[in-house]
Amino acid sequence: MTTRFSWKTILAACTFGLACLAGSAQAEPLRIGYSDWPGSVAWQIAIDKHWFAEKHLDVVFDWFDYGAMLDAYTTGKLDAISATNGDVLSTGANGHKSITIMLNDYSDGNDMIVATQDIKTVADLKGHKVAVETGLVDHLLLLTALQRSGLSENDITIVHTPTNETPQVLASGSVSAIGVWQPNAGQALHEVSGSHPLFTSHDAPGLIYDTLSVDPLSLKNHEKEWREVVQIWDRVVAYIKDPATQADAIDIMARRVGIAPKTYKRFLDGTHLLSLSDSRPIFERGPGLDSLYGSDENADRFNVRYNVYKHPQNVGSYIKPLF
Known part of the structure; x- marks a missing residue:
């Protein structure tokens, strides 16, 4: 939801x-x-x-x-x-x-899809894993980002993850991006070198x-x-x-x-x-x-x-x- x-x-x-x-x-x-x-x-x-x-x-x-x-x-x-x-x-x-x-x-902008350094665009997520707490607000943000890039959730693998655990999961290297809101978004950006906002709620006011x-x-x-x-x-x-x-x-x-x-x-x-x-x-x-x-x-x-x-x-x- x-x-x-x-x-x-x-x-x-x-x-x-x-x-x-x-x-x-x-x-x-x-x-x-x-x-x-x-x-x-x-x-x-x-x-x-x-x-x-x-x-x-x-x-x-x-x-x-x-x-x-x-x-x-x-x-x-x-x-x-x-x-x-x-x-x-x-x-x-x-x-x-x-x-x-x-x-x-x-x-x-406080809700974000944060990606690792090698993922430059939302389209680059195709075939990759994304951690997000399914059914919550940043799951919707992720789907919106995919749709606007011509993709669907079938083009990625969603890894259900509690929001407060997503920074650690991104740091582990097991996923290429996370759906997250502040302050967890800031934690991920600080802890994972090269990570960056790929799509945020600023892109979908x-x-x-x-x-x-x-x-x-x-x-x-x-x-x-x-x-x-x-x-x-x-x-x-x-x-x-x-x-x-x-x-x-x-x-x-x-x-x-x-x-x-x-x-x-x-x-x-x-x-x-x-x-x-x-x-x-x-x-x-x-x-x-x-x-x-x-x-x-x-x-x-x-x-x-x-x-x-x-x-x-x-x-x-x-x-x-x-x-």
Whole structure:
């Protein structure tokens, strides 16, 4: 699936029927799950600057590893998640629906196909082995790269590998390329001499959107509050993009994940943050990746093909922008 986590864990975590329904009706405060992805970490700016308190919003952000966040949402412990559009579909199809109310960003280089020195183009992968965690977001990125080069997955040998193990597998020489996202991508590039990005999410903008997606009952009961949360996001993006405040923004984000601001700046550069005005055309219906609808349809086809879930989703029922 177009996710940064495995559907099996999501499915195992979800309690169907009354348990999920009961968990979706959250009491105050509104609880939002966020994790270590720049478009999600950016919320830390609003937290540290007390912008929610300024608006008298009772909002709590809970920090998780990404997979644990999805688990918490599927078991009804969160009102909303900062997650990829593919995850929004998979969690919904597997038991706990959510509605995308805004877009944080799209991946703009942080997801990569990293190849060894002898592989110069995607076409050169023909007949070679590629390590990727199948069913996840960089599997989709790999298929997109192959398709654009006139190849298919039948032209390579895919070696299923957990994402955090792909740098070691590339270093072992047993594969010619890996599908990987940051920070594992950076680890591979650092550890394997001559390795280089062969194809990245910068080459396919809109393939991977990161969203703020909300439990339908919470959205129904607290739409006014969610609209105010969305407006605060616009303030976050402006603070990051303003040259006068960008250094402080990066320092806040880097401190949240425990790395140097200079390093974090590179991760941020691979994430295309979206203001509300940037998002408006993306929320218009269209077949391409420049539309959330088109990107969701693409993710949905991939998810069904690779058995993330059995039946295609009505992607329009997962989308309701609040601006």
